[in-house]
Amino acid sequence: MTAHPAAPPNLTPSGRAGGPGLPQERRLVTAIPGPRSQELHARRLAAVAAGCSSALPVYVAAAGGGVVVDVDGNSLIDLGAGIAVVNVGNSAPGVVEAVREQVAEFTHTCFTVSPYEQYVAVCEALNRLTPGDHEKRSVLFNSGAEAVENAVKIARAATGRQAVVVFEHAYHGRTNLTMALTAKSMPYKHSFGPFAPEVYRMPMSYPFRDGGRSGEAVAAEAITRIEKEIGAGGVAAIVVEPVQGEGGFVVPAPGFLPALAEFARARGIVFVADEIQTGFARTGDVFACEHEGVVPDLITTAKGIAGGMPLSAVTGRAEIMDSVHAGGLGGTYAGNPVACAAALAAIRAVEEGDLSARARALGDVMLPRLRRLAEQHPVIGDVRGRGAMVAVELVRPGTLEPDPAATAAVNAACHAAGVLTLTAGTYGNVLRFLPPLVMGEDLLAEAMDVLADAFASLG
Ligand SMILES: *Cc1c(COP(=O)(O)O)cnc(C)c1O
Numbered sequence: 001m002t003a004h005p006a007a008p009p010n011l012t013p014s015g016r017a018g019g020p021g022l023p024q025e026r027r028l029v030t031a032i033p034g035p036r037s038q039e040l041h042a043r044r045l046a047a048v049a050a051g052c053s054s055a056l057p058v059y060v061a062a063a064g065g066g067v068v069v070d071v072d073g074n075s076l077i078d079l080g081a082g083i084a085v086v087n088v089g090n091s092a093p094g095v096v097e098a099v100r101e102q103v104a105e106f107t108h109t110c111f112t113v114s115p116y117e118q119y120v121a122v123c124e125a126l127n128r129l130t131p132g133d134h135e136k137r138s139v140l141f142n143s144g145a146e147a148v149e150n151a152v153k154i155a156r157a158a159t160g161r162q163a164v165v166v167f168e169h170a171y172h173g174r175t176n177l178t179m180a181l182t183a184k185s186m187p188y189k190h191s192f193g194p195f196a197p198e199v200y201r202m203p204m205s206y207p208f209r210d211g212g213r214s215g216e217a218v219a220a221e222a223i224t225r226i227e228k229e230i231g232a233g234g235v236a237a238i239v240v241e242p243v244q245g246e247g248g249f250v251v252p253a254p255g256f257l258p259a260l261a262e263f264a265r266a267r268g269i270v271f272v273a274d275e276i277q278t279g280f281a282r283t284g285d286v287f288a289c290e291h292e293g294v295v296p297d298l299i300t301t302a303k304g305i306a307g308g309m310p311l312s313a314v315t316g317r318a319e320i321m322d323s324v325h326a327g328g329l330g331g332t333y334a335g336n337p338v339a340c341a342a343a344l345a346a347i348r349a350v351e352e353g354d355l356s357a358r359a360r361a362l363g364d365v366m367l368p369r370l371r372r373l374a375e376q377h378p379v380i381g382d383v384r385g386r387g388a389m390v391a392v393e394l395v396r397p398g399t400l401e402p403d404p405a406a407t408a409a410v411n412a413a414c415h416a417a418g419v420l421t422l423t424a425g426t427y428g429n430v431l432r433f434l435p436p437l438v439m440g441e442d443l444l445a446e447a448m449d450v451l452a453d454a455f456a457s458l459g
Contacts, residue, residue: 034072066439145173169247215256284387
């Protein structure tokens with residue numbers, strides 16, 4: 001990434017400058033969490049709803065490059081990137097500059113009241129960047145869940161059909177419809193029903209857990225069940241994550257996605273790729289679908305789109321997108337101008353910084369290390385991922401029986417040693433690694449050392 005020395009320092013309320021100028025180091029000056037974080041946490045428990053919890057309650061003062069600095073002055077290596085959001089880095093200079101300029105011009109008009117160029121420019125960029133050279137349209141929203149809901153609305157309007165097909169281990173969000181699309185009960189759905197109807201769950205290709213069946217074989221089973229249990233003529237959309245996120249970084253076997261896309265095309269079903277976690281260079285391509293040359297009809301994006309500002313989108317075939325009546329799509333804040341300005345800067349950083357190549361380079365640091373760890377520690381049953389979206393799945397050695405306790409122990413040991421890791425998976429037994437794509441390889445290697453120590457401490 002190019003430096004922007006002319007930009008004023010990005011000062012936090014505490015006077016710390018965030019962004020890539022932060023020292024790129026792991027530095028512990030207190031226990032984790034430290035005393036100031038603990039004070040804030042006590043305030044939080046008395047003020048914030050208990051249902052909204054945090055994976056690691058260290059309170060953040062600044063972040064940039066590959067580190068998060070907390071209010072006690074600890075500098076943690078960031079292997080979460082705010083859940084694959086700050087691919088371009090926290091407070092990336094171009095994003096900060098774009099936001100600063102836009103916020104001084106106007107902060108909001110509501111695009112459905114009086115429009116502005118920034119929104120149009122983001123749609124143009126998405127139409128250009130997403131797979132396929134067909135005519136496309138885009139529409140913007142705030143959150144990933146909102147994008148997925150709207151993709152389903154659009155698919156239903158375009159087809160006149162109602163059923164939606166999703167997969168085991170899928171995660172698509174927390175609103176009522178997207179809870180229905182999501183597989184896992186606790187914590188996402190438990191006690192929150194009833195859920196939206198006309199949602200059908202099909203088998204997912206999961207090589208570690210399905211005996212290494214071919215992608216084509218699992219797709220064929222799903223297709224037969226769609227034909228027999230729903231009837232393909234009633235299906236509006238097939239919604240699938242090309243690499244599953246919250247479900248445990250499940251990478252389907254080759255052939256699974258192309259077979260589903262081909263079936264959808266043949267039966268007039270809208271094929272929706274949910275690239276909310278995989279998008280914007282995370283997997284080593286700008287979009288994960290590109291890996292197998294799959295061209296979705298619609299693609300949902302969010303997370304990595306705007307360098308941390310809230311924005312999401314649905315992009316797809318013009319004839320499908322334009323089938324919705326005027327006024328049918330929108331939202332008060334949807335496509336906010338500040339978020340759009342940030343997105344244009346983040347997209348520029350993805351392209352000009354060739355962050356796809358960076359993602360592959362970071363994957364090349366992680367995967368060999370993790371494979372060696374798996375040889376030493378049979379609790380690691382599987383190492384998988386693509387680009388800088390990498391995970392290990394923990395099991396009782398030699399079995400497929402999930403080991404969420406060991407997963408939690410390794411995760412906690414990483415946190416205590418100053419590495420911010422995240423867990424995932426239907427069984428809570430996956431450690432996932434999502435470094436910002438601008439992280440230095442040395443810092444990432446140090447995080448892998450900490451992880452190795454954490455596994456060694458399992459005993
Ligand atoms: C995070 C995520 C969502 C939901 O996005 P929100 O912005 O949290 O609503 C949907 N789909 C996938 C694949 C995700 O990773």
